[in-house]
Amino acid sequence: MKIDLEFLGALTEAPGISGHESRVRSLIRDKVAPYADEVRTDAMGNLFITKKSKGRGRKLRVMLAAHMDEVGLLITFVDKSGYLRFTRVGGIDPRLLPAKRVLVGPKNVPGVIGTWPVHFLRRRTDRDRVPSDEELAIDIGASSQEEAQALAGPGDYAYFGTKTERWGDILKAKALDDRLGCYLLTELLKNRYPFDLEAVFTVQEEVGLRGAAVAAYDFRPDLAFILEGTGAADFPLAQKSGQGSTPALGGGPVITVMDRSVFCDRHLVQLLIDTSKSLGIPYQLKRPGIGGTDAGRISLSGGGVRTAVVAVACRYIHSPAALTSIRDIHRCLKLMHESLKHLNNLKI
Numbered sequence: 001m002k003i004d005l006e007f008l009g010a011l012t013e014a015p016g017i018s019g020h021e022s023r024v025r026s027l028i029r030d031k032v033a034p035y036a037d038e039v040r041t042d043a044m045g046n047l048f049i050t051k052k053s054k055g056r057g058r059k060l061r062v063m064l065a066a067h068m069d070e071v072g073l074l075i076t077f078v079d080k081s082g083y084l085r086f087t088r089v090g091g092i093d094p095r096l097l098p099a100k101r102v103l104v105g106p107k108n109v110p111g112v113i114g115t116w117p118v119h120f121l122r123r124r125t126d127r128d129r130v131p132s133d134e135e136l137a138i139d140i141g142a143s144s145q146e147e148a149q150a151l152a153g154p155g156d157y158a159y160f161g162t163k164t165e166r167w168g169d170i171l172k173a174k175a176l177d178d179r180l181g182c183y184l185l186t187e188l189l190k191n192r193y194p195f196d197l198e199a200v201f202t203v204q205e206e207v208g209l210r211g212a213a214v215a216a217y218d219f220r221p222d223l224a225f226i227l228e229g230t231g232a233a234d235f236p237l238a239q240k241s242g243q244g245s246t247p248a249l250g251g252g253p254v255i256t257v258m259d260r261s262v263f264c265d266r267h268l269v270q271l272l273i274d275t276s277k278s279l280g281i282p283y284q285l286k287r288p289g290i291g292g293t294d295a296g297r298i299s300l301s302g303g304g305v306r307t308a309v310v311a312v313a314c315r316y317i318h319s320p321a322a323l324t325s326i327r328d329i330h331r332c333l334k335l336m337h338e339s340l341k342h343l344n345n346l347k348i
Contacts, residue, residue: 261296
């Protein structure tokens with residue numbers, strides 16, 4: 001299974017901040033429509049792809065989910081000098097924002113997030129302090145409020161203007177959380193499995209797992225697998241912090257046992273582990289209690305849904321540029337494909 005880096009690059013570069021996932025949805029719909037029995041979009045903007053199994057009788061109803069949205073910025077007003085003020089959408093560390101290049105609104109207006117240069121800071125303490133959102137602004141080169149408003153305004157989104165690049169086995173891109181999961185899901189849809197499959201590309205995960213709650217209520221699955229990009233811990237100083245360096249790039253698929261949103265089903269977790277071992281694929285366990293995914297809402301839908309989360313590790317997640325291993329993408333795809341083939345044999 002060769003990784004389609006051209007399509008993955010298009011997915012990562014497309015703007016898709018929470019609540020504004022339409023361009024990502026269009027890319028995915030065009031890609032998977034030839035493999036689908038049914039394609040539909042609900043009122044929230046979730047994209048549903050249905051694949052029916054052959055034969056009659058009661059079959060497992062399996063849901064695969066990956067979220068389309070990414071973190072970013074939302075313009076709140078334009079000041080008299082023509083600077084765009086903003087609020088953060090999703091979990092963005094404010095330390096990452098100064099001097100970053102962004103693209104604003106439907107016209108993709110280029111801008112840079114500006115703040116006071118160090119030369120103008122009067123107090124030494126200001127140099128060690130992270131600027132607040134109120135102290136930052138997006139500069140699009142406008143000289144007046146009127147000039148800026150002709151290009152962008154309140155309600156427009158601003159996303160990081162990052163180009164996707166390959167560095168050997170490493171892929172650098174924005175929005176790997178969760179365009180990686182979206183890519184994996186599009187590839188898995190090329191196959192047919194011995195159960196009824198509903199693949200859902202969800203919206204608004206980064207602001208409260210909202211789309212997933214609606215999607216699970218709609219489909220009412222027996223089982224669900226959530227495909228994600230998750231934070232890697234093998235960055236500088238990780239060892240000195242006492243937190244260790246797991247998960248790491250190149251270490252294989254990351255399997256969740258428990259995070260802040262969910263306790264994953266032990267049978268499904270064991271299936272993933274056993275399948276990894278049988279295929280000779282290295283795997284990693286996500287550090288318990290960190291982060292949350294759509295599994296949190298899906299698992300609580302209806303009378304409860306057995307869920308599992310499989311992810312690809314990414315360094316510098318939720319930032320303008322994250323890194324991941326192409327080899328890990330391939331491993332994760334192989335693990336999920338084989339696990340789904342044997343799902344009907346699972347005794348739970």
